[in-house]
Amino acid sequence: MQLYSVSQLLKQENKLPEVEVKGWVRTFRANRFIALNDGSTLNNIQCVVDFESTDEALLKRITTGAALHIKGELVESQGKGQNVEILVSAIEVLGDSDPEEYPIQPKKHSFEFLRENAHLRTRTNTFSAVMRLRSTLSYAIHKYFNDNGFYYMHTPIITGSDAEGAGEMFKVTKLDAKNPPLDDNGNVDYSKDFFGKETNLTVSGQLEAETYAMSLGKVYTFGPTFRAENSNTSRHLSEFWMIEPEVAFMDLPGNMDLAEDFLKYVLNYILENNRDDLDFLEQRLINEEKTKPQAERSNMSLIEKLKFVIDNNFKRVSYTEAIDILRNSKPNKKKKFKFPISDWGADLQSEHERFLVEKHFKCPVILFDYPANIKAFYMRLNEDGKTVRAMDILFPGIGEMVGGSQREERLEVLKEKMAALDIPEEELWWYLDLRKYGTAVHSGFGLGFERLVMFVTGMTNIRDVIPYPRTPQNAEF
Template sequence: MRHTKVKDLLNSTTTLQEVNAKGWVRTFRNNQFIALNDGSTINNIQCVVDFENTPDEILKRITTGAAVSVTGNLVESKGAGQKYEIKVAKLEILGDSDPEKFPMQPKKHSLEFLRENAHLRVRTNSFGAIMRIRSVLSFAVHNYFQQKGFVYVNTPIITGADAEGAGEMFQVTSLPLDNLPKTEEGTIDYKKDFFGKHTNLTVSGQLEGETFAMALGQIYTFGPTFRAENSNTSRHLAEFWMIEPEVAFNDLDANMDLAEDFIQYVIKYALDNCGDDLKFLEGRLLEEEKSKPQAERSEMTLLEKLNFVLENNFKRVSYTEAIDILRESTPNKKKKFSYIINEWGADLQSEHERYLVEKHFKCPVILFDYPANIKAFYMRLNEDGKTVRAMDILFPGIGEIVGGSQREERFDVLVEKMKALGIDEKELSWYLDTRRFGSAVHSGFGLGFERLVLFVTGMTNIRDVIPFPRTPGSAEF
């Protein structure tokens, strides 16, 4: 007999004869009530066991984590909170789960403990909800761009380029590490390597994406990116997923419009399609808030926060204005920040970004026109000669969620900038072809997918919104 998803059973419009459900036992109460979950929804279906006619050996094997198959009628439930339950006629244990050994017991586990069990934590309500929301959000990303006629481009994972020029790359080699071939000068001879050159895992698909935008008009990438930055924070992963749209003929303003519209679309999509999971996570957060002192509690619930982003325009502020605000906010250099910005030209730290978003503007902020020297080489230089058409989108509780820019479309200006930064022109000759042949104004941005999932789920550690997190010193599973 084919099994029916728990979600479909719970959404049934009538009672049903003889249904079959398969899933994992969450709890088993009073030797009678199984809470069965199959991952299709946060909600369990209650299965009522005829314990008087079920052998003890079987009852004993109905333990948390066990896989079971239940067959019986779908009947109206007398219990509170559920419309239907299964009156079990036949029960089969598909896979036992030793209650002494199964780590995911029905009690509150710490997030740290769950991280150490990333392969099993998805069997908890919270992680089931997070991973379903993550899946829906990625579908929403594709939906948004596909509806607008963007072409999805798969940029390479292995590349010779350092798109961001930050040098935070994982090297890729097939050379024997204990016997590296050397050149006559004594350096590693990458000509003998698999690709005949030095390669690394991509930090961004942007440069390759630009070449496609200059032919297909509007493109987006959505794939894994890698950064060997040693930032052991709750916002950084060594392997994360990035969405990078790139659009020919868009200037920075159009780029901001696109980013704002896109983010609001995907958040709305989650609100419309993940109601039960979001409500569950909201409840979880409310519980957590209760343990905090009043002053530290969030003014908004999770759903209020998400709706707020939909209903309010993002505030657009230039870097220079932002610096003035930050300076004015610390008139006597009070210890508001651990690092005080005195000079125009300094990079903002996450504490400054969060001050602007959470305390000053109290809404998402798009910062633009950053000093050229703190941004990547490919950004369009402004007429002032010292700022570039960069934009970062800052979100409450997250900080930077998007980084993007209008690109430098002028061949000579770009080459000069590369020279000044010591970037090898020959290495990037293919990239410069976009400026050699039919160059045009174009813009794009990168959205860190996990930072979006963090925001939507209300979680606070990025390790909790990706199935198997990669962070410094940690690549288990």
């Protein structure tokens, strides 16, 4: 007798006289109908028990959440909602299940409650769909880069540099917190620490990835990053995953081409391979939208948003042009923006980015050539001396999805920018070496993986698209 997954059984077109399946009980009705799910698909398979010939004590142990091993015959279903079902010939309850205490009952649960039970929340349809989509997205990302000649690089998680210059980093230390060694000035003496210097958890693998791009040509990172930002919003995590390609001999227009092609590929891959999960999440959102006031409802369904990105060419607009559009827009003139736009140099907010995408251009937008003073030190300075070769890609419903730039390849210019920001040269001597030995134009971008998962699934809280969210005052599981 062959062991099948639920997904395999539901795809069968022929009767099978003997099958085995293992999974967890979603519901058990009338001591006869078991809805079994093993995580391989959104859908359950119905297992029909002959309760007259089944031990009563065994039936009492078949409760929501119980793990079962079922043997039987796969036949055409007599009821509605499924093509096939299993006529059970043998059933085994694996382990124990307490129906009184099992928290994930067959009813609607709040997302807050499910976060408190994150170890069990993937037994619900919503979270099993989200995590299957997350898995498929991960595979699609690796496949895209592999198919396009990129090398996968594992950048350090423990680092002595701050790639973003943000300073909001988690310290890594073995020193005694109550009695650390001090230097002659009374400061903590990190030369006595495990690594002999001050170290932190990384906020980005970009700088290290640049070093490999300048020898291997095309590389990418896809790994965990950390930000010690004390923020409890629905869009911030303390631990998250970043995708960061870096390419030698590529300028800003090439970087835009790469990012657009990459995004369209992974979204199309999801449409082709996870349609059941997408359809379910779309219907969930449609039902949710019905409870909102008309003015707050989205004008695009989940799948329409994905196709909006896939089917449209991304509009490329300079920051300066975007500021002019926003300054003269009706929402700005009528003071409907929470953050009004007045002067050149403003840091754009999500409301501005969404206006450009959803109202003005009606397609995804790539903004480029940002003011230098609101962007990172490693971005290439333009000839005007006040803007840099930066780009942000804006999506509907979410705003910024990708941030990237052509990197500053000129040694003296990079030194000047570091000095202006008080970044010590000795801290990044190896990064400066890239500009001394075989320097060349090179570019890359960063994409927060959880933000992409939010866009694909329609989930509105970033804590619901990562298995175990890490946020201020929260490190459960």
